[in-house]
Amino acid sequence: MDIFKQTRAMFHLPEGMTYLDGNSLGPLPYAAQDRVDAMMRDQWGEMLITGWNKAGWMEQPSRVGDRVGKLIGAETGHVVLGDTLSIKVYQALASALELKPDRKVVLSDSGNFPSDLYMAEGLIRMLDRGLELRVVAPEDVEASLGDDIAVMMLTQVDYRSGRMHDMNRLTELAHKAGAIAVWDLAHSAGAVPVDLVAASVDFAVGCTYKYLNSGPGGPAFIYVAPRHAEVVNPALSGWLGHESPFAFDLNYKPGAGIERMRVGTPPVIQIAALEAALDIWDMVEMADVRARAVELSELFIKEVEARCPELTLASPRDATQRGSQVSFAHEEGYAIMQALIAHGVIGDFRAPDILRFGITPLYVGEDDILRAATTLQEIMEGQLWDRDAYRIRSRVT
Numbered sequence: 001m002d003i004f005k006q007t008r009a010m011f012h013l014p015e016g017m018t019y020l021d022g023n024s025l026g027p028l029p030y031a032a033q034d035r036v037d038a039m040m041r042d043q044w045g046e047m048l049i050t051g052w053n054k055a056g057w058m059e060q061p062s063r064v065g066d067r068v069g070k071l072i073g074a075e076t077g078h079v080v081l082g083d084t085l086s087i088k089v090y091q092a093l094a095s096a097l098e099l100k101p102d103r104k105v106v107l108s109d110s111g112n113f114p115s116d117l118y119m120a121e122g123l124i125r126m127l128d129r130g131l132e133l134r135v136v137a138p139e140d141v142e143a144s145l146g147d148d149i150a151v152m153m154l155t156q157v158d159y160r161s162g163r164m165h166d167m168n169r170l171t172e173l174a175h176k177a178g179a180i181a182v183w184d185l186a187h188s189a190g191a192v193p194v195d196l197v198a199a200s201v202d203f204a205v206g207c208t209y210k211y212l213n214s215g216p217g218g219p220a221f222i223y224v225a226p227r228h229a230e231v232v233n234p235a236l237s238g239w240l241g242h243e244s245p246f247a248f249d250l251n252y253k254p255g256a257g258i259e260r261m262r263v264g265t266p267p268v269i270q271i272a273a274l275e276a277a278l279d280i281w282d283m284v285e286m287a288d289v290r291a292r293a294v295e296l297s298e299l300f301i302k303e304v305e306a307r308c309p310e311l312t313l314a315s316p317r318d319a320t321q322r323g324s325q326v327s328f329a330h331e332e333g334y335a336i337m338q339a340l341i342a343h344g345v346i347g348d349f350r351a352p353d354i355l356r357f358g359i360t361p362l363y364v365g366e367d368d369i370l371r372a373a374t375t376l377q378e379i380m381e382g383q384l385w386d387r388d389a390y391r392i393r394s395r396v397t
Contacts, residue, residue, distance in 0.1 A: 003284055004292060007362040010280050011213075018345045018368045018375075023187060023325045023358030026213030026277070035276035036269055044269075051268075061266045062258065065221055067278045068212070071286060072185060072204065073195030074223050080258045081274075082266045085186060085207045085220040087236065089119045089153075091261055092203035092222060094235035096151040096180040097123075097131070099228065103150035104131050107179070111138045111158040116184055120153065123235075138163060142173060149179040156194075157187035157323030160350045162315040164192065164323050168199045175200065186210065189221075191293070191324035191360075193286045196223055203228070211324070211360060212281070214274035222261050229257040238263030280362060292361035293324045296369050300326050300359065303373035308380045314354055324360065329353045334397065338390035339379045345372045349397045 012028040013019055019027055043055040052058050061081040069079035093106065106120050117135065124131040136144050138158070145152065152174040157164050171181040182203045188194050190211030196204055202225050209218035224232060237252045239245050240262040244253070254260035297319065304311060304326075311328040330336055330353060337349040347357040357372070358364075379385055 003288070004361050004365065007280055007283060008365065011363045013363060016344050018371050020357040020359070020364065020368065020372055021346045021348050022213075022360035022363070023191070023210055023356070024348050025216060026210055026360070027363060028215070029213055029273075029277045029280060031276040031279060032213070032215065032273040035272050039269060039272040057266070057268045060268060060271050061219075061262060064271050064275055064278070065258070067275075067281075068189065068208065068221050069223070071194070071212075071281060072189055072206070072223065073193075073197050073199075074204075075197060075226060078226060078229060078258050079221050079223045080261055081208070081219045081221050081271060082240075083220055083263050085184075085205060086115050086119050087263065088205040088220045088222040088261075089116050089182075089184065090123060091234050091236055091263075092182045092205050092224075093120055093151060093153055094123055095224070095228070095232040096153075096182050096203055097127070098233055098235075099180055099231075100150035100178075103148060103179070105148050105150055106131065106133045107141065107144055107149045107152045108133065108135050109138045109141050109154060110135055111160070111163060112153070112155050113159050113184065113186065116153065116155065138165070141165070141170060145170075145173050145177040145179065147177060149174070149177055151180045151182055153182040153184075155184040155186065157191065157325075159187055160314070160354050160356065161327050162187075162323045162325040164316070164321055167194070167201070171199045171201055187323050187325070190281065190289075193290055196225075201225065208274050208277075210358075212274065213277035214270060217267075218270050218274060219267050222258075224258055224261060226257075232260070234260055234263075236263050240264060240266070284362070289361050290324075293359050294319045296361060296364060296366065297322065297324070297326050297359045299366065300357065300369045300373060303370065304328060304376060307373055307377035310380055311355070311376075325356060325358050327357070328355045330355065332385060334393065335385040335387070335390040336376075336379060337397075339385040339387070340372075340376060342390070343375050343379065343384075345375045347372075351397070 043051045065079035174181045185206035189206045204223040208214035314327040314329040316322045333353040
């Protein structure tokens with residue numbers, strides 16, 4: 001695992017901090033600083049608007065989209081970057097619904113990220129054609145795939161518990177039921193092996209600021225399977241999704257394939273940071289990342305359960321059913337996490353009672369795992385969390 005010693009050295013990790021929150025925001029790759037500085041100085045600074053042609057800014061979302069595509073098992077030319085994840089969810093769901101005009105139900109589960117459900121609610125309300133969002137328990141998705149389902153929209157890895165859906169099986173069952181499969185890979189890309197082609201997924205979306213380390217507000221991505229790429233009509237038909245943006249045609253004509261899923265001007269500076277982060281991903285194999293993440297996760301579970309019996313494992317015990325995070329539950333979870341952060345171990349809290357820890361081998365090793373478990377033990381044994389200051393809720397938890 002010497003490769004992970006090399007990759008760890010490529011990230012800025014503040015002295016004295018153990019960072020187990022890369023499943024929420026990945027740390028800064030040193031190279032991103034240089035890449036962005038060079039882009040701003042040599043491209044934006046010297047080229048100004050000619051950078052769209054000279055520096056290839058216009059092609060950047062598709063070119064870098066293909067690099068993300070390699071990490072999720074997508075065909076070349078079928079992933080594009082830009083906008084936010086919520087916008088990409090809206091695009092994918094709207095396109096999927098249009099492919100099934102005779103059906104009325106969007107099926108999702110209670111483990112889905114709330115923003116995905118909000119976007120579905122808003123889209124359904126706007127379309128006003130008798131559509132329904134049906135939310136079931138994660139374990140009930142399979143049994144709910146009936147012939148009334150237009151779209152199955154799921155997040156592969158639960159943001160709270162890390163529970164992982166079987167993408168291949170559920171996609172196959174959705175197709176047998178005549179439904180379209182839309183997957184959110186926000187906690188999958190860079191965390192677990194994904195093969196969209198093998199799973200025959202219709203649409204997939206995800207963000208890049210977690211495991212892919214593009215920085216806060218980094219661009220989202222969208223995947224459209226080849227069988228749909230030339231027929232989907234994006235609901236958000238922005239000018240950069242037009243077949244000829246600079247013809248300034250007053251009527252929308254969709255671009256070729258995945259290009260039609262572009263909306264507005266791409267975040268060129270942020271994508272430059274992502275490119276630098278993806279250089280690190282080029283050094284590793286996803287199978288090795290996954291194997292190491294499982295080893296570290298198993299160690300963390302073992303150590304925390306031995307040291308902190310008051311905490312209850314909230315993630316699946318079986319590693320094959322768990323993403324690259326470990327969660328524990330406690331009724332005072334928020335205060336415990338604030339105490340842990342104050343003592344130099346960064347995780348995060350998810351309501352109502354989840355302490356969440358990202359296990360990211362590119363920069364997390366055994367020493368980090370043991371320090372986190374030891375610090376958590378000290379906080380629990382000394383009830384160091386039991387202070388009013390640790391119960392004050394910040395805007396971001």
